[in-house]
Amino acid sequence: MSGFGTLLLRDLAQFLPGARKGNTLLPLLFFVAVAMLYPFAVGPNPNVLAATGGGVIWVAALLAAILPLDRLLAPDLENGFFDQWALRGIAEEVVVAVRLLAHWLSFGPFLMLAALPASALLGIDGATLRTVELGLLAGTPGLAAIGIIIAAVTVGLRSGGAALSGLLVIPLAVPLLIFGAGSLSNGGEGGIALTAAISLVLVAMAPFAGGAAIRAAREG
Amino acid sequence: MEAPRLAARDLACRRGERLLFRGLSLELSGGQALHVTGSNGTGKSSLIRILARLLRPYAGEVERSGTIGLLDQTMALDEHLPLGRALAFWRRIDRWPDRDDATGERVGQLGLRDLMDVPVRYLSTGQRKRAALFRLLGQGADIWLLDEPLNGLDRDAVALVEALVAQHIASGGLALVASHQPIAVAGMAVLHLPDYAPGVDA
Numbered sequence: 001m002s003g004f005g006t007l008l009l010r011d012l013a014q015f016l017p018g019a020r021k022g023n024t025l026l027p028l029l030f031f032v033a034v035a036m037l038y039p040f041a042v043g044p045n046p047n048v049l050a051a052t053g054g055g056v057i058w059v060a061a062l063l064a065a066i067l068p069l070d071r072l073l074a075p076d077l078e079n080g081f082f083d084q085w086a087l088r089g090i091a092e093e094v095v096v097a098v099r100l101l102a103h104w105l106s107f108g109p110f111l112m113l114a115a116l117p118a119s120a121l122l123g124i125d126g127a128t129l130r131t132v133e134l135g136l137l138a139g140t141p142g143l144a145a146i147g148i149i150i151a152a153v154t155v156g157l158r159s160g161g162a163a164l165s166g167l168l169v170i171p172l173a174v175p176l177l178i179f180g181a182g183s184l185s186n187g188g189e190g191g192i193a194l195t196a197a198i199s200l201v202l203v204a205m206a207p208f209a210g211g212a213a214i215r216a217a218r219e220g
Numbered sequence: 221m222e223a224p225r226l227a228a229r230d231l232a233c234r235r236g237e238r239l240l241f242r243g244l245s246l247e248l249s250g251g252q253a254l255h256v257t258g259s260n261g262t263g264k265s266s267l268i269r270i271l272a273r274l275l276r277p278y279a280g281e282v283e284r285s286g287t288i289g290l291l292d293q294t295m296a297l298d299e300h301l302p303l304g305r306a307l308a309f310w311r312r313i314d315r316w317p318d319r320d321d322a323t324g325e326r327v328g329q330l331g332l333r334d335l336m337d338v339p340v341r342y343l344s345t346g347q348r349k350r351a352a353l354f355r356l357l358g359q360g361a362d363i364w365l366l367d368e369p370l371n372g373l374d375r376d377a378v379a380l381v382e383a384l385v386a387q388h389i390a391s392g393g394l395a396l397v398a399s400h401q402p403i404a405v406a407g408m409a410v411l412h413l414p415d416y417a418p419g420v421d422a
Binding site for chain 1: 272273274275276287288289290292293294295296297298299300309310312313314359361
């Protein structure tokens with residue numbers, strides 16, 4: 001337990017917004033910036049904004065979740081942390097699971113907060129906002145898991161990792177967006193439930209996929 | 221504590237298309253030290269990673285009992301943190317006693333006392349090495365695997381590393397040091413890695 005807590009504290013100190021001289025604020029600011037700029041891009045028609053605003057919040061959330069991708073796992077592999085953990089019998093799966101939790105904590109709750117001003121900027125009504133918030137609660141853990149899986153799979157690539165990350169996001173994120181953003185159009189609980197189910201699968205998969213990918217990268 | 225032991229049978233290592241060494245066997249137990257020599261690219265680091273079970277050998281097997289401490293080119297310390305806080309992470313993971321005389325003495329011995337508030341990224345090569353040594357000492361591992369521990373160290377620090385290795389094996393530990401530089405530790409055996417390169421009759 002003490003090892004788990006120590007790992008989590010270190011991760012949070014690295015990833016929580018405001019850590020590392022504010023570098024970690026970028027995903028959150030990015031999310032708010034998208035919400036602020038979107039009305040300028042499509043024009044101020046309130047009907048258009050209200051109809052599409054929820055979807056924009058979802059896309060902004062996805063992008064905010066994958067912004068810190070290159071910092072999630074690669075520095076620890078390069079600096080030898082994973083080697084030292086392996087020698088001490090701390091499994092990669094445990095490290096990745098803790099990192100997943102820290103990654104989600106560093107953007108999930110903050111995005112849900114930021115969705116409040118964002119929805120005001122986009123002219124989203126209360127009922128839709130409720131659906132958006134519930135959807136984000138159900139979907140952001142899945143987005144965090146996607147980020148972790150992609151970070152792990154591309155961790156051993158010296159170059160071209162960024163391009164591959166961008167490609168990998170698309171198929172992994174499609175189901176979450178279909179049901180998460182889709183729940184907005186029918187206001188249905190069903191969409192949110194399916195989003196939560198996909199999130200759970202991704203979260204359950206991430207530590208094992210990530211652990212295997214990191215071991216493979218170490219052999220390379 | 222069970223006496224530490226490190227044995228390898230008939231190891232071969234391939235990196236990419238190249239066979240670096242083959243037919244390498246070794247057997248070490250507590251109180252013994254081995255100096256692995258050879259120029260760059262002969263597979264010293266790979267051998268260390270195989271013995272640490274971080275790399276799968278192309279052939280052969282490794283047996284060991286005892287905990288492993290690894291010192292290589294990576295620091296495993298957070299670059300942006302002051303040294304003291306970066307080391308505190310490993311203090312909690314390895315459960316060093318909060319305040320004991322041995323730790324305080326080591327800080328002075330390794331010349332780290334004035335560096336604890338300096339961010340790791342500002343440390344010089346030699347200072348980094350000494351900080352990593354501090355982490356290794358705190359871990360209290362039975363088996364030391366040191367990969368080029370003398371790189372970037374001045375003469376005093378080299379003597380210090382030699383003394384630490386001697387102290388480690390005197391207290392029943394086991395040490396394997398890969399270095400292209402000479403290292404003076406009493407009773408240390410030498411393994412010249414190029415002898416196991418393909419095309420050489422071992």
